[in-house]
Amino acid sequence: LVCDAGSWYEPHNGVAYFTAKMLQEGTQHKSAQDIAYHIDQHGASIYVQVRPDTCTFTLITLSKHLVPMLTLLAELLLSPTFDEQRLAHLKNLTAQELKVDAQKNSHIARKKLKEILFDSTHPYGRQLTETAIADITPVHLRQYYKDQLLAGCRLLVSG
Secondary structure, eight states, X not given: OEESOSGGGOSSTTHHHHHHHGGGGBBSSOBHHHXXXXXXXXXXXXXXXXXXXXXXXXXXXXXXXXXXXXXXXXXXXXXXXXXXXXXXXXXXXXHHHHHHHTTOHHHHHHHHHHHHHSOTTSTTTOOOOHHHHHHOOHHHXXXXXXXIITTTOBOOOOO
């Protein structure tokens, strides 16, 4: 599922990323642990990737598990909870990843290239920072989910 919901569309830096990532952190009927167990039980994978222009949800599963996994994916997309404790945990993990990435040459080079090509206020030039992470709240995520996340989606199926 490819949606027009990347960082280009976000009102605050990092909101697109956290909104998409939080979909696997709990729904109205399943906890994050239940979701992970259901995915593992079926030998499936669900990947979320947020790019500047798009947010992509990729489901990989065997055809015999397609119906239960599509049901789960629909639940993730249609009834997220955006739990504050789960968000705090994800924000902490992401901040730690930023610190590790700051030591990697590839990350430093990508960051410098963005600075050269784009202004820091341009959606392609914005960098996720610890300050931006700290500022994100469940209210931001709910609003972005409501206004943008599932806008302009295209479903691609192969196999």
